[in-house]
Amino acid sequence: MLASAVAGPGFVPPSTNDFNLPPVFGNSAYSTKPILLVFLSIIVISIFFVAASRKAAIVPGKLQFAGESIYAFVRKDLAEEIIGSGFLQFVPFLFTLFTFVLVNNVFGIIPFLQFPSMSHVAFPYVLAGFSYFIFHAIGIKKQGLGKYLKGIAFLPGVPKFAYILLTPIEIATYFFIRPVTLSLRLFANMFAGHLLLLVFIGGGNYMLHDSHLLMKILSPFSFGFGIAMTFFEFMVQCLQAYIITLLSALFIAGALADEH
């Protein structure tokens, strides 16, 4: 960070400013790259899955098999395993969440798009907000408002004096920490990952154009590392899509269970 303070032709490391992209066209706040990417993502996801599921054949073709595999992963490994009985009604939400996050994350390494929409914190906030709203709504619907709140504030089966410590922690967990960690984990991973790629690709670029021959020779290492980090990023992007879905399923399961 100190290097950026140095004026002149020196290397300018990527900063948070690199995430504030100007509008792609016009001068509207709605025509920025991340917003267009989010719209692109829902179009891509919709077209792919509608095409894949249209036939609903018993013996699936390649396209249906691909779509089904993703759906079955969310349905079985996330929803059914974690929520258990009555999981089916939450599958559409979890499926939407997973595919939406996955595609927007992977945009970060797709050539020409190369920007993870989730590195703009508003989107993770929205997703965490939906998750937050749903699991509280389920808990209140299932147990009633009073019983649900009581269950959160006063964990059953705990000695009374422990409530001094536990009650504030539990309340903070359910109403504040959960949505924040849910959104910030996704945001921070995408933000940091993109920054990392910018460092190595930008650094390689800078080295390549440096007057020093040694710098030019060493620049491929930076590019190489950038490429390696791209693969690593792909893993992180998939993992983060999985994690936010997993945690949402866990919260739903917790709200459904009478005792947590």
Place this chain on the structure above:
Amino acid sequence: MHSRFVAEAAQSPLLPKPAELVVGVIAFALLFFVLRKFVTPMFEKAFAARTEAIQGGIEKAERAQLEAAKALESYTAQLADARGEAAKIREEARAQGAAIIEDLRAQAQEESARITAAAHSSIEAEREKAISSLRAEVGTLAVDLASKIVGEALEDQVRQSRIVDRFLEDLEKSK
């Protein structure tokens, strides 16, 4: 660091842009609607159809197997029945045959006994008759013979034998 990008950038990366919040909500809701309405029901339909197809196949196979087992069982039972029936019939036939033979033998024995008895009684009657007639005849003959012998003074041998011969002839004639 925080103060740095507050100074340089328009806002902290942790502060959401209102436009993006709006777009996020709309995009997510739209996607949810599309997937909920067009995609997940179709996948569920395919899964259900597949489960049903597999389960139906298994059930059908099980049913066929059960039917085959039942058919085999009924055939075996029928075969055993038929065998039993045949054995019974054979046994009955044998018994009947034996009874018939026994019957016939008894009948024959009875008949033979009857015939024998009849023969015996007829012979006896004949004998009785012969004896009685013989008795009478012998008497007369003896008297005849005696009178003849006595009446014709039997002087010589030739005469004597003639008389006997005549007597015998008469005897033969009278017969």
